[in-house]
Amino acid sequence: MTGVISWWEAALLGLLQGITEFLPVSSSAHLRILGPFLPSGTDPGAAFTAITQIGTELAVLIYFRKDILRIALAWFAALPGTGASAARKADPDVRLGWLVIIGSLPIAILGLVFQHAIETYLRNLYLTATMLIVFGLILGAADRYGKHALPLSRMRWRDGIIFGFAQAMALIPGVSRSGGTITAGLMMGYTREAAARYSFLLAIPAVVASGFYQLYKSWGVAGPVAAGPTALATIIAFFVGYGVIMVFLRIVSSRGYWPFVAYRVVLGIVVIALLNMGIISAH
16 A cells, blocks of 8 residues: 655655765665555655755755865866965865865756656665665675775865765665765775765765755645655754764774674665565555
8 A cells, every 4th residue: 555655654754864874785775665564555765765865965054064064165266267386286185175066066967867666666776775785795894904004185076076976886885875886985995984974075066956846846736745744854864864974983082893794685685585575565
């Protein structure tokens, strides 16, 4: 049975969004998996996921406000026509600002090109479960064999482009936006914390733009989640997400990513088992 998602269901989805958005476990996969178990039995949809991510990205903006302000000021001060010196243009913060912009292009372009597939075919739960397992194992290998040596100040243009395409993989539920970018960072030799912090920064333009685009697109259009419950879920996602950022950075600095790898693999196996038993549907 399917129906319109209720207020308390939306609140639960917002809680789940806030918990999973910054962890390398795929928030979109969790929202997709939870949908069939709600009393309404409804997949909240890609639009709901994108809109609630506005809340979690607001948490990023507040938590990393000093870093973001420093990078933004350095970037604007080094723009052509400002008379900036060569030394200022070579500032790592200026380069980081450009890399965030360039790294946001792949997910923006591919998101528009494959929008229909993202909202339909790619939400198949067999595919979601497979991505959870496969990319979980890749994350584990990157965490195990990565050099964990490079800080963000050493990032090169090539690295920024690779980060961008890794983030774009998250258009497939189950891959994980943070998981994709963190995995790429670890494989290129960045420290665990540097990979995580850049994952947060890189997500800001793409996720905020996607969220407001979906908000504009769905304004006044009837969907599985009404405007009020969606707003509630977004607010809850903000407060929960802010707390998760602090805890997550402590965990990866001391324990690495293996707890998340194990969780992804187990969850993927459980979802496949539920699908094969006919308890949940793939579509």
